Amino acid sequence: MKNIKILTILMAASMLASCSKAPDTTKKTTAERETTTTTTTAEETTFSETTEATTTTAATTTATTSVISTWEGTHVDGFYGEWHRTNTHSSINGTITIDEVNEDNLHFVGEFQFFYHLGDAEGEAYFISENEAVYEDERGTITFTLEDGELSLVSEGNPGYMGNRVTADGTYVIGEPAYTNRNVIAETFPNGENEEISEMLGEISDEVFLTPTYIGIVTEEDVTLSDGTSARHIECYVPTDTAGYDIIITEDGMIYFLSYGSAFVTNDTDYTSRELPAYTA
Numbered sequence: 001m002k003n004i005k006i007l008t009i010l011m012a013a014s015m016l017a018s019c020s021k022a023p024d025t026t027k028k029t030t031a032e033r034e035t036t037t038t039t040t041t042a043e044e045t046t047f048s049e050t051t052e053a054t055t056t057t058a059a060t061t062t063a064t065t066s067v068i069s070t071w072e073g074t075h076v077d078g079f080y081g082e083w084h085r086t087n088t089h090s091s092i093n094g095t096i097t098i099d100e101v102n103e104d105n106l107h108f109v110g111e112f113q114f115f116y117h118l119g120d121a122e123g124e125a126y127f128i129s130e131n132e133a134v135y136e137d138e139r140g141t142i143t144f145t146l147e148d149g150e151l152s153l154v155s156e157g158n159p160g161y162m163g164n165r166v167t168a169d170g171t172y173v174i175g176e177p178a179y180t181n182r183n184v185i186a187e188t189f190p191n192g193e194n195e196e197i198s199e200m201l202g203e204i205s206d207e208v209f210l211t212p213t214y215i216g217i218v219t220e221e222d223v224t225l226s227d228g229t230s231a232r233h234i235e236c237y238v239p240t241d242t243a244g245y246d247i248i249i250t251e252d253g254m255i256y257f258l259s260y261g262s263a264f265v266t267n268d269t270d271y272t273s274r275e276l277p278a279y280t281a
Contacts, residue, residue, distance in 0.1 A: 121160025
């Protein structure tokens with residue numbers, strides 16, 4: 001009987017010991033769960049923030065390009081080819097080569113000139129209507145408009161790599177362009193005075209007379225010399241350069257040529273000055 005009591009006491013003690021350990025085990029499991037939950041929540045928050053950031057970036061990128069790519073439709077044919085600026089001075093020329101035309105854009109390479117200043121632009125122009133496409137960079141835009149077989153370019157800002165009065169603006173054609181100064185020699189010297197001037201100038205004729213005439217701006221006006229003689233005053237200058245000249249040609253064929261570099265010649269054997277005769281417009 002004594003042994004049974006001892007056994008009973010031992011079993012009770014064992015059960016009490018077992019019960020006293022259970023709360024510790026449960027408490028540790030709860031802590032682990034809290035740690036796991038906290039970690040998971042942090043990971044979910046990070047993922048959520050990353051997702052939102054990615055979405056924002058994508059939206060920003062789309063907004064940047066959607067300015068000129070939202071139009072949906074079918075553009076006209078005829079953009080492809082090499083285009084030359086026309087109805088302009090030959091020293092204010094430009095060439096646009098459109099070498100790829102896709103459903104939503106065209107790729108072009110452009111080279112432009114303003115006398116001795118050069119510029120260029122290259123990239124994709126996105127269609128905004130059936131016959132219009134727009135190129136845009138951080139400096140400005142170029143709008144391409146195709147109509148009646150001619151390509152018109154209009155710039156805003158300073159797109160591409162240009163400046164110093166170089167621009168893409170103008171009307172372009174495929175084939176031979178029309179230059180306003182194409183017949184400048186014949187139109188300015190209808191009586192062949194250019195040949196006499198070249199002969200008087202000799203070896204410097206190309207440098208001080210012919211080259212400036214071909215690449216520069218030539219203007220003329222009717223004037224009257226101080227002795228009452230009627231004459232023509234012809235002026236040539238080259239923007240972006242120091243080349244140029246002034247000429248007085250009288251109605252009786254006297255020629256007085258003075259270059260911007262001070263070279264002076266005349267066929268008037270009685271004239272002793274190295275300056276142009278005085279005149280009034």
